[in-house]
Amino acid sequence: MTEETPRKRVRDPEAHRAAILDAARRAFAEHGYDRATIRDIAARAGVTHGLVMRHFGSKEQLFIAAVPGPRDLADVLPGDPATLPERVAAAFVERMENADHADPFITLVRSAPSREKAAKLYDEMRRASLAPYLTAVTGPDAEERVDLLAAHLIGVTFSRYVVRSEPLATMSPERLTDHLARTLRAILLG
Numbered sequence: 001m002t003e004e005t006p007r008k009r010v011r012d013p014e015a016h017r018a019a020i021l022d023a024a025r026r027a028f029a030e031h032g033y034d035r036a037t038i039r040d041i042a043a044r045a046g047v048t049h050g051l052v053m054r055h056f057g058s059k060e061q062l063f064i065a066a067v068p069g070p071r072d073l074a075d076v077l078p079g080d081p082a083t084l085p086e087r088v089a090a091a092f093v094e095r096m097e098n099a100d101h102a103d104p105f106i107t108l109v110r111s112a113p114s115r116e117k118a119a120k121l122y123d124e125m126r127r128a129s130l131a132p133y134l135t136a137v138t139g140p141d142a143e144e145r146v147d148l149l150a151a152h153l154i155g156v157t158f159s160r161y162v163v164r165s166e167p168l169a170t171m172s173p174e175r176l177t178d179h180l181a182r183t184l185r186a187i188l189l190g
Contacts, residue, residue: 089180
């Protein structure tokens with residue numbers, strides 16, 4: 001009779017966190033916020049429910065961490081203020097075009113009008129995104145202009161990626177980026 005050596009547990013908090021976030025993005029995109037469960041996300045990530053909760057504390061906090069937001073702006077915001085609208089437009093279009101309509105943000109926009117919890121999550125994400133933009137956008141009305149930026153991008157997200165309104169839905173990504181850059185220029189640089 002052979003004895004098996006007990007398997008050593010691998011402790012890699014960063015790898016677990018990355019796996020959880022990846023699983024959460026997929027689960028939220030597939031099922032929406034309301035129907036995605038921590039247990040399903042944990043199973044997809046190959047971790048326990050408790051580990052998910054230890055890393056993120058709640059489903060809401062996991063969702064906020066999983067949805068692209070302020071941390072994605074670190075590469076976009078620094079640089080010449082005169083080219084900020086083009087950088088924001090290009091980053092937005094690239095993200096949405098590559099999401100294959102499976103971005104958790106699209107799911108949130110889709111469900112926000114009909115669900116109080118989703119609307120509250122959207123507002124938390126909007127507020128979290130204000131701070132990074134306010135490092136790049138200055139002036140006495142900077143906060144208002146940044147909020148207008150968010151509203152404009154939400155509208156584009158809803159029209160192009162949720163309800164797929166024409167002609168916006170079939171516009172080429174390059175043309176959309178050009179249009180967005182012009183409108184964002186007016187908002188951000190006024």
